[in-house]
Amino acid sequence: RKEVEQDPGPFNVPEGATVAFNCTYSNSASQSFFWYRQDCRKEPKLLMSVYSSGNEDGRFTAQLNRASQYISLLIRDSKLSDSATYLCVVNENAGNMLTFGGGTRLMVKP
Amino acid sequence: DAGVTQSPTHLIKTRGQQVTLRCSPKSGHDTVSWYQQALGQGPQFIFQYYEEEERQRGNFPDRFSGHQFPNYSSELNVNALLLGDSALYLCASSSSIGLGRNSYEQYFGPGTRLTVT
Numbered sequence: 001r002k003e004v005e006q007d008p009g010p011f012n013v014p015e016g017a018t019v020a021f022n023c024t025y026s027n028s029a030s031q032s033f034f035w036y037r038q039d040c041r042k043e044p045k046l047l048m049s050v051y052s053s054g055n056e057d058g059r060f061t062a063q064l065n066r067a068s069q070y071i072s073l074l075i076r077d078s079k080l081s082d083s084a085t086y087l088c089v090v091n092e093n094a095g096n097m098l099t100f101g102g103g104t105r106l107m108v109k110p
Numbered sequence: 111d112a113g114v115t116q117s118p119t120h121l122i123k124t125r126g127q128q129v130t131l132r133c134s135p136k137s138g139h140d141t142v143s144w145y146q147q148a149l150g151q152g153p154q155f156i157f158q159y160y161e162e163e164e165r166q167r168g169n170f171p172d173r174f175s176g177h178q179f180p181n182y183s184s185e186l187n188v189n190a191l192l193l194g195d196s197a198l199y200l201c202a203s204s205s206s207i208g209l210g211r212n213s214y215e216q217y218f219g220p221g222t223r224l225t226v227t
Contacts, residue, residue, distance in 0.1 A: 004152075034215070043200055043218040044153065087152055096166045097143065098202075098216060100152030 003027060006088050006101035013108055017078045021104045023071040023088030032091035033064055035073050037084045038103065044087055047073075078108045112137055114203050114219035122225045123191050131186040131222045135203030141165075142184040143216060144176060145200040153200055159184050160206060188224075196226045 006023045013019050025033075033050035048055065050062040050071055061074040071088055088101040115134045123129050135142050141160045145153035155168035159178035178184045182203075188195055202216035 041198075043220050046215055046217060049215060096158055097155040097168060098145075098153075099155070102150075102152045 002102070003099050004088055004090050004101035006086075006104045008102055008104060010105040010107050013078055013106070015078055015080060015108055015110055017108075018074065018076045019078055019106065020075075021073045021086055021088070021106075023073075023101055025069050025071070025088075025090045025099075027090070027092050027099075028066075028069060030069075030090045030092050033062075033071050034089040034091070034098070035060075035062055035071075036087040036089055036100075038087055039084050044100075047086070075106075078106075080108050080110065082106060083108045114201060114217055116199075116201050116219040116222050118222060119220070120223045120225075122227065124227055125191055125193060127191050127226075128187065128189045129191060129224060131188075131199050131201075131224075132183065133186070133201030133203075133219055134183045135201075136217050139203035139205050139217075140182050141204045141206050142178060142182065143202045143204070144184070144186045145202065145218075146170070147198040147200055147221070149197075156186070191226045193226050196224060198223050 004025050035047040036044035037047045038044045048057050050064045054063045059076045063072045085103040085105045087103045090099045114136050117132045143158040144156040147153040156170050157167040158165045162178045173189045175187045198221045200221045201219045204216045
C-alpha cells in the first residue's frame with residue numbers, strides 16, 4: 001500500500017468549474033500536510049500548507065481530516081492556468097522527509 | 111531574493127559513470143533535501159542535510175551520497191550509474207527554525223534532468 005495515495009486522473013473540467021481532489025495517507029503520526037502544484041517538466045511549487053482547521057487561499061481551499069487520514073483540495077472557478085499536476089504531500093517528522101503522492105492531473109478546457 | 115538554484119540543468123551520462131549535481135538553497139535556509147522524480151511519478155526522498163551532516167535518508171543505495179558545505183549549498187553524487195537512475199533530481203531547501211504555521215515548508219529548485227545511456 002502506498003503511503004500517500006491520490007487518484008491520478010486526469011480530471012478534465014471546463015473553465016469556471018469547481019473541482020475537488022482527495023488524498024489519503026497511511027501514517028497516523030504524520031505531522032504536516034501540503035499541496036504542491038507541478039507543471040509539465042518543471043519543479044513542484046508549494047501551493048498551500050494544510051492545517052487541521054482547514055484553510056483557504058483565494059479560489060483554493062484545503063481540508064484535513066486526521067481521524068480519516070484524508071486531505072482534500074477544492075479549486076473554485078477553474079482557470080486555464082490551473083492546468084497542472086497537483087501533488088499531495090505528507091511530512092511525518094517536522095522538518096524532514098516529504099512523502100509525495102503520485103499526483104493528480106488537472107486539465108481545464110475553454 | 112534568490113530562490114533555490116541547481117546545476118547543471120541537463121546531463122547525459124553513460125552506465126557506470128559517476129555524476130555530481132549541485133544545489134544552492136534559498137536565502138535564509140540552512141537545510142537541503144534531495145529527491146528523485148521518475149517520469150510520471152511523485153518525487154522520492156533521497157536524503158536531507160543539515161549542519162553539514164546527513165540527517166535522514168530514504169530508501170536509496172549507498173551509490174547515492176551527498177555533502178553540505180558551510181555556506182549551506184549541497185552536492186549529490188551518484189556512482190556506478192544505472193539506466194534506472196535516469197530521472198529529474200530535485201533539491202529542496204527549508205529552514206530549521208520553525209516560524210509559525212509556515213515552518214518546515216520546503217521549496218524546490220528547477221531540478222537537474224539526468225539521462226543515463
